[in-house]
Amino acid sequence: MTQHLTLRRPDDWHLHLRDGAMLAGILPETARDFARALVMPNLVPPVVTGDEARAYRDRILAALPAGADFAPLMTLYLTEATDPADVIAAHRAGLIAAVKLYPAGATTNSASGVTDFDRVRGVLDAMAEAGVPLCTHGEVTDPSVDIFDREAVFIDRVLDPLRRATPGLRVIMEHITTSDAADYVRAHDTDLAATITTHHLIINRNHILAGGIRPHYYCLPVAKRETHRQALRAAATSGDARFFLGTDSAPHADAAKESACGCAGCFTATNTLPILAHVFEERDALPRLEGFTSLHGAAFYRMAPNDARITLRKGDTPARFPARIDTGAGPVTVFDPGFPLHWRVDATASADPSAT
Ligand SMILES: NC(=O)N[C@@H](CC(=O)O)C(=O)O
Numbered sequence: 001m002t003q004h005l006t007l008r009r010p011d012d013w014h015l016h017l018r019d020g021a022m023l024a025g026i027l028p029e030t031a032r033d034f035a036r037a038l039v040m041p042n043l044v045p046p047v048v049t050g051d052e053a054r055a056y057r058d059r060i061l062a063a064l065p066a067g068a069d070f071a072p073l074m075t076l077y078l079t080e081a082t083d084p085a086d087v088i089a090a091h092r093a094g095l096i097a098a099v100k101l102y103p104a105g106a107t108t109n110s111a112s113g114v115t116d117f118d119r120v121r122g123v124l125d126a127m128a129e130a131g132v133p134l135c136t137h138g139e140v141t142d143p144s145v146d147i148f149d150r151e152a153v154f155i156d157r158v159l160d161p162l163r164r165a166t167p168g169l170r171v172i173m174e175h176i177t178t179s180d181a182a183d184y185v186r187a188h189d190t191d192l193a194a195t196i197t198t199h200h201l202i203i204n205r206n207h208i209l210a211g212g213i214r215p216h217y218y219c220l221p222v223a224k225r226e227t228h229r230q231a232l233r234a235a236a237t238s239g240d241a242r243f244f245l246g247t248d249s250a251p252h253a254d255a256a257k258e259s260a261c262g263c264a265g266c267f268t269a270t271n272t273l274p275i276l277a278h279v280f281e282e283r284d285a286l287p288r289l290e291g292f293t294s295l296h297g298a299a300f301y302r303m304a305p306n307d308a309r310i311t312l313r314k315g316d317t318p319a320r321f322p323a324r325i326d327t328g329a330g331p332v333t334v335f336d337p338g339f340p341l342h343w344r345v346d347a348t349a350s351a352d353p354s355a356t
């Protein structure tokens, strides 16, 4: 018997769309299943000003397939030179939904990020007052800190002091990978939330390193040990509204991943919803999937949930997904969960709730 599940159309609260030929190649993968996505600003050069966010948004809209039901939500890349007035004006104008903090050097294209947190105090204070959320890439960059500890140390050394110094600042801990992060969110019930990626619910660090090095499982923050993956699964499927989906789908051309110095990022846009349905079903939590994909994030960002619906169907035979997406910037390998997926998004479902 086929099972099906109808959800409000999901949102992706952490997505990399890149630019140019890569953008054109991978945007349909997200626009097919998602109504909105919070688009990360780590282009080269980064999206720093309101004007740059507007221009990037226009390039995304121009790259959308005809008839797509998708809206990009823009972010600004916080630098030590960011002008608080520009941030607040861009937020008031509805141009940006959040500001992104990258510690300098923490991840892909983060060289313009923050080194001295005192230098962004004015921006953070203005954001707290205006209710502009701050998204954080939560890893310290201190080379003496072990890479598997960088998220937990970030919470102690950076995030907690920053939140204490800026009362009222609304913070999203992006792509959390540890039980420490999930516990920190649970311990602070206002103005704090976390996104969880698809791939961190599937892989632990063994998947990257045991039996050969798997560059397509390498991302930042790097996947941690199994106990942390279990903590993330528990948080994502708990129904707690402070946890929601941010895929961090981060395309790199295969040549840049399969290299002596491979780029960080897993590309999950193509099969995220079938993978999530599998995980939630495994944990007897399918009724909570819609909260994670379609309700909690919108509520935190103070936006209405989407009216349109999508239907997921579980078939007797595994669904087929492309192994890679060909783009004008080279092929991009789609994340392989390592097991067959029986769930698929029903392409024929009506987007109009009144028609069902
Ligand atoms: N997550 C990743 O491994 N990579 C992201 C950057 C990021 O989100 O840290 C990218 O832009 O490729």
Ligand SMILES: [Zn+2]
Pocket: 107, 137, 138, 174, 175, 220, 221
């Ligand atoms: Zn990041």
Ligand SMILES: [Zn+2]
Pocket: 014, 015, 016, 040, 248, 250
């Ligand atoms: Zn990311």
